[in-house]
Amino acid sequence: MNDFRKQKILAILEQKGEIQLQKLKEFFPDVSTMTLRRDLIALEKEGYLIRTHGGAISTKKLWQLTGQEDEYSKRAQENIEAKMKIANIAKGLVEKNRSIYFDAGSTIMCLAKILDSDNFTIITSGLNIALELVKKKNVFVVMLGGIVNSNTLSVSGPNAIFSLDRMNIDIAFMSASGFCLETGFSVSNAYEGELKKRIIEQSQKVVMLMDTSKVGKNMPFSYAMLEEIDIWVCEKALPEDIEKAARECGVKILY
Template sequence: MNDRTEKLNEYVQQKGEVKLKELEKIFPDVSSMTLRRDLAQLEKQGLILRVRSGAVSVDSIKGSKEVRYNLRAEENIEAKEIIAQKAVELIEQGRSLYLDSGSTIMCLADILPNEHLSILTSGPNIGIEVAKKTNPSIMLIGGQLNRNNISVSGLGAIEFVKLVNIDIAFMATSGFSLEAGLTSGDYNECELKKYVIQKAKKVVVLMDSSKINKNMPYTFAGLKEIDVLVTDKKLPDEIMTATIANNVAVY
């Protein structure tokens, strides 16, 4: 780590979260491209997390069950958009859809076709995004709000889901491994996901490649309980073998 990178790291650690424009003012003789390379180096060392507009200190987000939603929403944007474009092809007009919470599902909600669809979601922000379209009907389930990922869950949410039918459930995951399956960082959300998967005729999981071999505390499903896995990159051979063995279609 050179002197400039050390100073840059010290500034990010002190501030917690910085914008690239701030760094350009602090280092006026350094190009934006060089600053981005410095941030990439610090990220590889596990000191910061790069986001679209700058960087955040890893220490500033330690202790959370999951990285705050507004930070995660800026991670792997290109991958999430690729996944959403694939997933939207699986939607048929007139169907009853469940849209899970999370930033990848938000990308799907953004490009959802303006057709007659019945949308049920645990994400208030997902519902608001879908409401920008005129044809889909929208139901928000009730429950306790998790500020980290803008979702509701709990007993009230499960009781609501019992009353509805679901053709296709589009689910998000915080982690996946062959040993632990699909995992979540919150117990109540995990229980809601389990129930939605039981109710749905078809289960589609949206997962970017950064989630592979990352385990969160609670497992909500294994490969045998889902029908489709949508991702941004080719899966490792051992995972592809497991999806074939469990009759999971991969897009």
């Protein structure tokens, strides 16, 4: 798309928060509605906006609508463009009529927000993710029980693992706080790490949603090595050594 037009659209969204396609046409009278619609599709794929009926809403405004500025909300707004790009790619991997697991985490919350209302069965450990999913029609949501972490809005601990033991998972969409080649994917909470490890063991396919800002970070509790996942969705190319290691492990990288 035209760079000048792209920057102008982003500036309008920054100022207004959202815009209708017909209103956008007034800013670009010489550009067709079809071209502007394609521009919005391209910007959505880059994570800048989410298309609505007849227009688009800025991802920054979308997060502002979630309410109070607690620690989770602040962290959720970090790298939001990257997270939305990842979510848009991952959306195409969520399969109907399958048992799906959504891990806790702000990137997966982005996925929950844009997921279509369709025949999905989704198990989750994320309180906010469950609340988002139940707004959608034809989505059957199963919430794990356990100890609530106020920083991540997730549940974990022995009760969560106990309830998980009785469930089948076809595809797990996972998150992590850090990744290093030597120690794998890691998090800061021991209970959450143990739960994530069990989920991966029980899943037929594992899809990791993690942006590149977390690469090189080593959190206290590792729960999976590179070879234990099937797909890694990120917003741009990973460092060359990690790309090489992923290929050797048979991991598909999408960005």
